[in-house]
Amino acid sequence: MISHSYRIPDWIDNNARVLDLGCGDGRLLAQLVETHAIHALGLELDPDKIATCLDLGLSVIQQDLDRGLSNFNDQQFDTVIMTQTLQAIRRPDLALSEMLRVGREAIVTFPNFAYIRNRIQLGLAGHMPVNPQLPNPWYDTPNIHLSTFRDFEELCQTLGIQILDKDTQNLSGKRTWLGTVWPNLFGEVAVYRLTKEP
Amino acid sequence: MSQSLGVVTPELISFEKPLQLERGQTLPRYDLMIETYGSLNADKSNAVLVCHALSGDHHAAGYHESESNKPGWWNHYIGPGKCIDTDRFFVVSLNNLGGCSGSTGPLSIDPETGKAYGPAFPEVTVLDWVHAQARLADHLGIDKFAAIVGGSLGGMQALQWSITYPDRLESAVIIAAAPRLTAQNIAFNEVARQAIMRDPNFFDGNYADHDVIPASGVGLARMVGHITYLSDISMGEKFGRNLPREDRDAEGVNFAVEQYLRYQGKQFSGRFDANTYILMTRALDYFDPTLNESTALSQVLSETRCKFLVLSFTTDWRFSPSRSEEIVDALIQAGKPVSYARLESAHGHDAFLIPDATYERLFKAFMSRVHADLGGTS
Numbered sequence: 001m002i003s004h005s006y007r008i009p010d011w012i013d014n015n016a017r018v019l020d021l022g023c024g025d026g027r028l029l030a031q032l033v034e035t036h037a038i039h040a041l042g043l044e045l046d047p048d049k050i051a052t053c054l055d056l057g058l059s060v061i062q063q064d065l066d067r068g069l070s071n072f073n074d075q076q077f078d079t080v081i082m083t084q085t086l087q088a089i090r091r092p093d094l095a096l097s098e099m100l101r102v103g104r105e106a107i108v109t110f111p112n113f114a115y116i117r118n119r120i121q122l123g124l125a126g127h128m129p130v131n132p133q134l135p136n137p138w139y140d141t142p143n144i145h146l147s148t149f150r151d152f153e154e155l156c157q158t159l160g161i162q163i164l165d166k167d168t169q170n171l172s173g174k175r176t177w178l179g180t181v182w183p184n185l186f187g188e189v190a191v192y193r194l195t196k197e198p
Numbered sequence: 199m200s201q202s203l204g205v206v207t208p209e210l211i212s213f214e215k216p217l218q219l220e221r222g223q224t225l226p227r228y229d230l231m232i233e234t235y236g237s238l239n240a241d242k243s244n245a246v247l248v249c250h251a252l253s254g255d256h257h258a259a260g261y262h263e264s265e266s267n268k269p270g271w272w273n274h275y276i277g278p279g280k281c282i283d284t285d286r287f288f289v290v291s292l293n294n295l296g297g298c299s300g301s302t303g304p305l306s307i308d309p310e311t312g313k314a315y316g317p318a319f320p321e322v323t324v325l326d327w328v329h330a331q332a333r334l335a336d337h338l339g340i341d342k343f344a345a346i347v348g349g350s351l352g353g354m355q356a357l358q359w360s361i362t363y364p365d366r367l368e369s370a371v372i373i374a375a376a377p378r379l380t381a382q383n384i385a386f387n388e389v390a391r392q393a394i395m396r397d398p399n400f401f402d403g404n405y406a407d408h409d410v411i412p413a414s415g416v417g418l419a420r421m422v423g424h425i426t427y428l429s430d431i432s433m434g435e436k437f438g439r440n441l442p443r444e445d446r447d448a449e450g451v452n453f454a455v456e457q458y459l460r461y462q463g464k465q466f467s468g469r470f471d472a473n474t475y476i477l478m479t480r481a482l483d484y485f486d487p488t489l490n491e492s493t494a495l496s497q498v499l500s501e502t503r504c505k506f507l508v509l510s511f512t513t514d515w516r517f518s519p520s521r522s523e524e525i526v527d528a529l530i531q532a533g534k535p536v537s538y539a540r541l542e543s544a545h546g547h548d549a550f551l552i553p554d555a556t557y558e559r560l561f562k563a564f565m566s567r568v569h570a571d572l573g574g575t576s
Contacts, residue, residue, distance in 0.1 A: 041530075047560065048556075051556075054507075054560060055563045055566070055567065059535045060538075061526060061530070062538055062539040071526075071530055076530075076533070
């Protein structure tokens with residue numbers, strides 16, 4: 001899908017109950033178990049990745065995110081994480097609402113379609129962007145719902161979701177000066193910390 | 199590199215202390231036929247209990263001296279370097295109470311009458327099996343199993359263990375199972391029982407008095423069961439509309455699938471006791487840790503303390519993935535550590551017995567972790 005090293009800021013409490021939607025090989029959860037002694041649960045579809053999670057001693061459920069989270073209770077988790085998956089699911093809006101139904105807070109990352117390189121490829125060259133951030137051609141891509149930071153923030157407003165924090169990074173997980181000042185133009189990936197408005 | 203266990207030898211363990219059964223009766227004494235593989239470590243923490251399904255027995259892996267061509271029923275998954283690695287774990291497998299492979303059951307002598315129990319053998323339940331298994335663990339000096347593992351009815355025993363003896367297992371592996379049977383499932387078992395009971399040689403279960411066995415009924419019961427353990431796809435692939443094989447008895451048989459079912463039925467009726475079949479299917483039918491939904495499954499599982507691995511198979515329609523997911527969802531609701539995968543397979547319910555790379559990969563990863571988490575010496 002999309003793989004690079006975003007960095008999750010220290011927004012998770014020790015011993016928190018954490019659900020990772022699309023947990024992949026479980027690297028992030030395993031790291032949080034190590035650093036924050038979290039109670040981790042991952043959802044993943046690919047059996048090979050599930051096996052890697054089991055190697056790490058993680059609990060992982062094979063579940064299609066497009067089927068929703070109806071098997072989880074309201075506010076069952078402290079934090080629900082979704083990294084680089086939002087753009088690949090059928091209804092990102094429903095997913096966000098569900099994340100904040102089952103979790104007190106959500107952490108979401110996704111690629112910024114308004115990043116300057118994408119604007120150049122689309123606006124000047126007239127092509128759908130294909131680059132390290134978005135490696136797939138338009139006709140064969142899991143990334144069916146590309147959006148910009150601005151689009152995402154508008155959606156949050158519509159859904160009554162409060163943005164508690166935001167961290168803009170480049171593909172190496174580094175914060176850049178330009179990305180901080182003009183995130184929607186120079187940020188490649190953003191990490192959002194969300195909660196439901198009271 | 200994985201290899202076979204080679205020749206294994208069963209062992210009969212006797213229990214002289216009476217066992218109070220769930221339905222009220224008492225077994226004054228009983229024997230359990232068991233096999234063990236691998237060796238128990240110094241702190242006795244590396245034991246794995248393997249629970250058998252409806253027609254299984256203690257012979258789970260390796261070969262018996264007399265039958266060098268027929269390995270135990272889960273040989274592919276138990277042995278050196280295999281999923282249940284006998285280089286790491288001490289594996290205990292037994293024939294359950296009421297069985298017909300050496301443990302006390304309808305074929306055994308009732309000490310009160312001096313005659314075989316036959317149909318008078320008390321009704322046993324999954325809970326009774328679990329209590330008997332716990333006594334076996336005591337006998338072997340095992341306070342806590344590293345894992346309790348089973349497929350189908352065996353998975354139900356692992357589930358029951360997690361509820362009844364939460365402190366006596368580190369992990370439970372529940373494969374192709376269900377929290378309880380559906381009406382359709384009970385119906386299949388009833389057809390199987392009726393096939394046996396309506397056999398003129400059944401004599402209300404007292405066939406031994408007449409020196410006969412209800413072979414036709416048991417064979418028919420097995421045929422019905424066997425159809426439900428396979429899938430439409432696997433039967434299509436294996437038999438299609440092929441004609442019978444000429445090297446086998448083909449009298450009155452039109453298609454290969456008929457010949458196969460008859461062969462399976464005949465083999466089974468020669469080795470499996472009719473009263474045991476009835477008893478085992480009843481234990482399966484009655485299994486219901488929610489006690490007819492008087493308590494939600496998530497509530498029942500709230501006191502469990504082990505890690506769970508639940509596995510199901512896409513074409514299993516006898517114990518479909520959605521049934522396994524009921525267990526998984528209840529564990530999630532109860533906030534328990536559970537991992538789950540719905541494995542792609544064409545083999546229906548029988549898939550839990552059949553070699554499959556993804557199944558092995560997941561099962562092995564989980565068991566390796568169970569071993570790594572043991573601590574102490576091993």
